[in-house]
Amino acid sequence: MSDSARPVSKRDSRKEAAVAAEETQAVQLGELSDLLGYVLKRAQLKVFEDFLRCVAPLQLTPAQFSVLLLLDANPGRNQTEIANTLGILRPNFVSLLDSLESRDLCTRVRSANDRRSHILLLTEKGKSVLARAKKLVVSKHEARLNELLGPDGRDTLLAMLTKIAEEF
Amino acid sequence: MSDSARPVSKRDSRKEAAVAAEETQAVQLGELSDLLGYVLKRAQLKVFEDFLRCVAPLQLTPAQFSVLLLLDANPGRNQTEIANTLGILRPNFVSLLDSLESRDLCTRVRSANDRRSHILLLTEKGKSVLARAKKLVVSKHEARLNELLGPDGRDTLLAMLTKIAEEF
DNA sequence: CGTGTTTGATATAGTGGATAACAATTATCG
């Protein structure tokens, strides 16, 4: 038997033999691949990752982009209203807004009706950046998803996720 | 005009008038409801939330549960292997394991082949807890998802998310 | 042997999310 005759290093007997067998015995996911929550999170991370890549030229995170979108669709709202609809707590929304305002993408204006609250508005630069971001998202990010799932698949997926997000 | 004759408080003119109109003009989500990443994250949060509720009697987080599942399906693996397949960085996996080991759900055993690495094994208590956790997940958590989406819908959703997680 | 690599571990920093508390302002109601 040549095996016992040839002195085999530990590396040989483990890594190389395993590679010969099947690339170091892949760890079995088992029932994990059927756990919806697990796959859901993995998919979410991938999608956010791709979003960041696609919109990198404009230096916008998903959260920042969603704020700009909301301000555009709801001009004149205050911080509490915007933060609440995004599921962001007011204290945590402050620094997020600071960042956007310091980049001159939006402004806080004291309300005349209620001098406690800040009316939020997109600046011209904010509108311009948002418009460019939308184009990147549609042409690169969502386009890639359409390519992977097909338009029908994408719509089906969106509908199911919306149902979970709203009714679960 | 009775409006000008009756002194209306600011609260009247804002909150009540709005309620009369339509419950304080809800903030418009706008294009946000079509952003897959946004809905994906919201759904993921809801699912994790429900997972925690369903498995609360056993005090297991999704991450802890996934580790137990992997150890059960892959007895004898080391920390690096388990952490890698879960997408957890080795440094961060240490405290996670500390927590499980301190609860006597799993053990680290020095490998005889390679005395650097720790072989991970479920304890009897770990197997028992995992078995009970599985029952809760199936009977409560996944059951609720099936109720919401239907078995077909759930499978379709899982397939799409898997595709994104693996191929995106 | 000596050099380089791997494993588990520690320290540390960054980020996101959550609560308590505060000043300023507004609402409520006796």
Added chain:
DNA sequence: CGATAATTGTTATCCACTATATCAAACACG
């Protein structure tokens, strides 16, 4: 009106999760 309560933005602080650099011990390999 005036006292009390509620709301808004803000700060401070804490916890969980993530990411990087570094280390000693053990191992691989020439």
